[in-house]
Amino acid sequence: MIRVLITGANGQLGTSIHHQATAFPDLQITYTDKTELNITNRESLSDYFSKQEFDYCINCAAYTRVEDAERNPDIAFAVNAEGVKYLAQNCKTNGIVLFHISTDYVFDGKKKEGYLPSDLPNPLNIYGESKLKGEQYIQEILKEYLIIRTSWLYSEYGDNFYNTILRKAREGKNLRVTDAQIGCPTNANNLAMHILQLINNSAWKPGIIHFTDKIPMSWFDFAVSITKSHKLDKDIKVVRDRNYRSFAQRPEYSILLEEKSGNE
Numbered sequence: 001m002i003r004v005l006i007t008g009a010n011g012q013l014g015t016s017i018h019h020q021a022t023a024f025p026d027l028q029i030t031y032t033d034k035t036e037l038n039i040t041n042r043e044s045l046s047d048y049f050s051k052q053e054f055d056y057c058i059n060c061a062a063y064t065r066v067e068d069a070e071r072n073p074d075i076a077f078a079v080n081a082e083g084v085k086y087l088a089q090n091c092k093t094n095g096i097v098l099f100h101i102s103t104d105y106v107f108d109g110k111k112k113e114g115y116l117p118s119d120l121p122n123p124l125n126i127y128g129e130s131k132l133k134g135e136q137y138i139q140e141i142l143k144e145y146l147i148i149r150t151s152w153l154y155s156e157y158g159d160n161f162y163n164t165i166l167r168k169a170r171e172g173k174n175l176r177v178t179d180a181q182i183g184c185p186t187n188a189n190n191l192a193m194h195i196l197q198l199i200n201n202s203a204w205k206p207g208i209i210h211f212t213d214k215i216p217m218s219w220f221d222f223a224v225s226i227t228k229s230h231k232l233d234k235d236i237k238v239v240r241d242r243n244y245r246s247f248a249q250r251p252e253y254s255i256l257l258e259e260k261s262g263n264e
Ligand SMILES: NC(=O)c1ccc[n+]([C@@H]2O[C@H](COP(=O)([O-])OP(=O)(O)OC[C@H]3O[C@@H](n4cnc5c(N)ncnc54)[C@H](OP(=O)(O)O)[C@@H]3O)[C@@H](O)[C@H]2O)c1
Pocket: 007, 008, 009, 010, 011, 012, 013, 014, 033, 034, 037, 038, 039, 040, 059, 060, 061, 062, 063, 064, 079, 083, 101, 102, 103, 104, 131, 150, 151, 152, 153, 154, 158
């Protein structure tokens, strides 16, 4: 049996892992969220790890509200940087491999060829900065880790772009969606399956990898494809929103390319 701890298990990726895990009988998985295991609480973290034994920790815990992070940088850094540092320290003390999820938002989106894991990050917003800091702590503290950067996660679980578009389309509302950014939407179930396979098959090496569904598109294109795939495109119109402004600055072209880097 491979013993795996999930943090932030009630979020979108954690829930997707829960659903995909039935295909992996050799993984014994413990699911925790903020109430059982708050990664910003140093004392309760070390207490928890002193009482349980794990081979892997998959950190799905994060502060993912990109807009709110601009107004609450302290919370974003507490979860995405300091909490990740505490987790890495506990993994080191207890000989646990840390799999950590990071984001395309560590990049500035100016490189039109797309980003390799070895490319220099340059985040444009607080969320991206806090996630980058978390990556850096892991690299400083641990040898046995995998940082998996992904982009535009969506699934049937929770509050995300996919579900919002579907809900509004089903309500018969026409949609205005920006085409100002290009990225690769990634089904959280595909990412969950990939992570579980890497662990189950010991098919990973320490470092940073990128994982996406590999089809670049704008939010507008994504909204059109969601309505088409649910045959809602005859009932509603999706139009390009040229006036879209967000509080947080976002990378214009954040394509993650999947070549490995790190100390392989
Ligand atoms: N969503 C995306 O588009 C996207 C894109 C690229 C990368 N990522 C990365 O992928 C990972 C998974 O994202 P996701 O979409 O699954 O995010 P999510 O749905 O927001 O899930 C994050 C989970 O972490 C929990 N959490 C927050 N603070 C915590 C704490 N201090 N201790 C323990 N748990 C805590 C949240 O609980 P509450 O909700 O109660 O706060 C939530 O259950 C994250 O690392 C994220 O940065 C996401």
